[in-house]
Amino acid sequence: MSGLRLGVDLDGVVADFNAxxxxxxxxxxxxxxxxSMVTTWNSPTVLTHFExxxxxxxxxxxGSSSVFRDLxxxxxxxxxxxxxxxxxxxxxVSSKHxxxxxxxxxxxxxxxxxxxxxxxxWDKPSVACDVYLEDAPHNLQALASRxxxxxxxxxxxxxxxxxxxxxxxxxxxxxxTLVEALARQTGTPARQGQAAQPAGxxxxxxxxxxx
Ligand SMILES: [Mg+2]
Numbered sequence: 521m522s523g524l525r526l527g528v529d530l531d532g533v534v535a536d537f538n539a540x541x542x543x544x545x546x547x548x549x550x551x552x553x554x555x556s557m558v559t560t561w562n563s564p565t566v567l568t569h570f571e572x573x574x575x576x577x578x579x580x581x582x583g584s585s586s587v588f589r590d591l592x593x594x595x596x597x598x599x600x601x602x603x604x605x606x607x608x609x610x611x612x613v614s615s616k617h618x619x620x621x622x623x624x625x626x627x628x629x630x631x632x633x634x635x636x637x638x639x640x641x642w643d644k645p646s647v648a649c650d651v652y653l654e655d656a657p658h659n660l661q662a663l664a665s666r667x668x669x670x671x672x673x674x675x676x677x678x679x680x681x682x683x684x685x686x687x688x689x690x691x692x693x694x695x696x697t698l699v700e701a702l703a704r705q706t707g708t709p710a711r712q713g714q715a716a717q718p719a720g721x722x723x724x725x726x727x728x729x730x731x
Contacts, residue, residue, distance in 0.1 A: 523607055525648065525651070526609065526611060526651050526653070527644070527649030527651065527653070528652075529613060529614060529653060529654045529675075531591070532675065533653055534594060534598070534633065535588075535592070536555065536591060536592045539555045539592050540590065541564065541587050551568070558678065558679060559679060561657060577617065581619050589623035589626060591627065594692070595692075596692040600693065600695065601633060604696060604699060605634035607703070608699065608703070610636070611637040612628070612635045612638040613641065613647045614640055614641075615644070624640075650702075650706075651670060652671070653689065654675065656680070657681065660680065660683045668685065671687060671702060673686065673689045674686045674689065675689055676688050676689065
């Protein structure tokens with residue numbers, strides 16, 4: 521079995537960001553939102569009283585820890601990553617505001633996410649991986665166009681849509697099955713620790729909030 525570099529997004533893939541912020545929002549404002557109500561990107565501007573994402577983030581970071589400190593994990597996510605990490609290299613590729621990084625690192629440790637590489641970047645294609653798992657529409661587009669040599673997977677969520685050249689993955693089990701099939705097909709030598717050059721220059725850093 522070959523070792524592949526698996527570029528794994530966090531929010532919307534491993535961490536249930538919507539369940540996390542909605543729990544806090546209901547508590548703070550007496551609302552009755554449910555994660556199933558999230559069907560669009562930047563949903564807080566649709567579902568809450570916050571008129572823009574800046575206002576939302578200002579609330580989400582306040583207190584002794586931010587919303588990113590205690591997000592629940594999606595079922596099967598960490599267990600599947602543990603299984604994959606026995607053979608492959610799990611590379612966390614996450615976009616985060618600076619204020620969220622320490623909470624995210626604490627969360628990764630607490631959840632025992634089996635990664636030995638963590639990248640906080642806005643420009644995700646700048647991190648070379650063989651396979652990517654991502655939910656954000658803009659990141660899927662960027663990865664598909666600039667990492668054409670890689671397999672880009674969309675974690676199917678209500679807030680994203682099919683992207684040309686991107687494989688749809690509906691569950692963690694489906695992702696694990698795909699990775700093992702790819703490893704068998706490619707026979708790629710173990711790449712642990714290697715980092716290929718980016719496919720091309722990235723756009724200027726654009727702080728699109730991670731989700
Ligand atoms: Mg995400």
